Amino acid sequence: MAPMIFELQSWQSVLLCLLFSVIYVGSLYVGIDDKKKNRDHPDTIKHRFINVSIITVIIPIVLFFFGTTSDAESAHTFLEWLGIRLHGFIPSLILPLILTMVLFLGPLTLHYVDGVFRIYLEPRYWVNSLQNLIWIRNHIVAPITEEMIYRACMLPLLVPSFGTGWSVFLCPLFFGVAHFHHMIEKVIIAKEPVSEAFKKSLFQLGFTTVFGAYSAFLFLRTGHFVAPVVVHAFCNHMGFPAFQEVMSHPNTETRHKLMASFVIGLVMWMALLYPITSPFLYSNDIYDL
Template sequence: MEVDGGAGDGVSVSVAVVACTAMTIFYVAILYSPTLILRLPPPTSFKSYMTRRFICAGISTFVSLLVCAFILPIKSWETPYLFSAYGIHPHHTWEAVLLPLFLTSLMYTGSFLLKFFSLWTSLTEQSGQQIDLSLHGIKTVLQNFINWIHSHLCNISSWRLYIVAPLTEELVFRACMIPLLLCGGFKPYTVILLSPVFFSLAHLNHLLEFYMHQDSSFLKACMVVGFQLGYTVIFGSYASFLFVRTGHIAAPLVSHMFCNFMGLPAFFSPRTRMVSVGFVAGVVGFVYLLFPLTSPELYNDRIDNCKCWHRYCEWRS
């Protein structure tokens, strides 16, 4: 494990690692505090249960951001400078949203093709029926689309998957931990491999929940959660890579939301080989464009020939 410096550089290695570990434990432990510590009565519905978790996740995120601000050797507490410590920038926002989103979507080329073939099959099966292209038919399609959006907006699970979980996890495990580890002296690529470990450990509680609530064997629970942990390590490395390369928290955030929405990439379908071909083509495109589309010059006006182009070096006294 490569480390650039020690305590003299502003944040010691031990402080950085201990702080990241504490944030991970706190992020998970606080989810169970309403019933175990505060002794509140059990939630009466799934919605109230998730609302409690949203509040707990919000509190842990705020505390992590606050603690991180005190640990990092930040020279100025002015809002723009402080926000920049977490990768929150007003500039190059569109680049930080669209380019990583396009890059991530390449991994889902097979999924897009599978969706297209499913839609095409559905249309061909209805070929004997007349497709309504009238104004009324178009209004019906639009209304169905609006109803679909409304159903997601009213679904508490959708808020968890697409908003709360990505936002809080990216702020804690990327915006807080990566600056700490970098200022602790870890090299960028070491951080990209190390920070996902904390990210995956934060999902270990799913093992207990799956084992208890799904009435599954412990072996099956371990296999399911083990697969999930492997996926979180891979995605965590990618999200960390995006944050380190772009310096924008928006880059891993939109990618996280998109991946949660799409699920696992489709790489095979018994109905058509084109899904596998599309998946391979998407992977090739992803690898080819990975570094060009995450070049720091695309997301920052000035990098001053400094490896700490996202200004982490300026925090060191």
């Protein structure tokens, strides 16, 4: 595959990213006969699996036609722009996940205290999970399709126009706003009050945008699509940290240890963030961040 570059105007890049986001979110609702079935209904999940899978194939093809063939030494192949390459694959599969587990040291410690870790040692857990559509959606389909559209297909457009630094903060805005569509389901299907649904959606907008920035950072630092995918799956599994459960723990000594693990995890993550994501470790000469 010939090397290529992306040379669009900044407004064109933004419009294309917006279009990709609208198409992805819109595909979640196209062709669904019964709008009263919530997002966790098996029929809804299966239908969305098909739709987003098709979109995840189509959008990279559309993106390809906006690239320009180049003989420049700095140019890369289309697949490399998407973060699909062999050099540095193993480190990108492991190191960003370890880094994120360090950040989640507090929640992981809570899992240990609650005995949740024992479940992961049960083969039946994994067998049941792979037969559960919600688990498959959260850990496989959503991470792969969302990272392909919102990172692999958007960052090649944004970086040439805005640079890597601005792109880290611009890219997640499309990702965060895209999750705001859950408010529709909360109001129409779950019959939640609009004000309550808005508050929940606004909160979700906040943390999905923060995660989007982290995911974009990992993609640009490693130059690998798989890095944000595995981290996305892990974060979906962990969910938002259960701070309330920690603060209300009945044992004072355990509560203090849990609080300390949250702080230690955050400090260690900040200290390791740049060393563990050094582009050198991943043979990344595609993006310069």
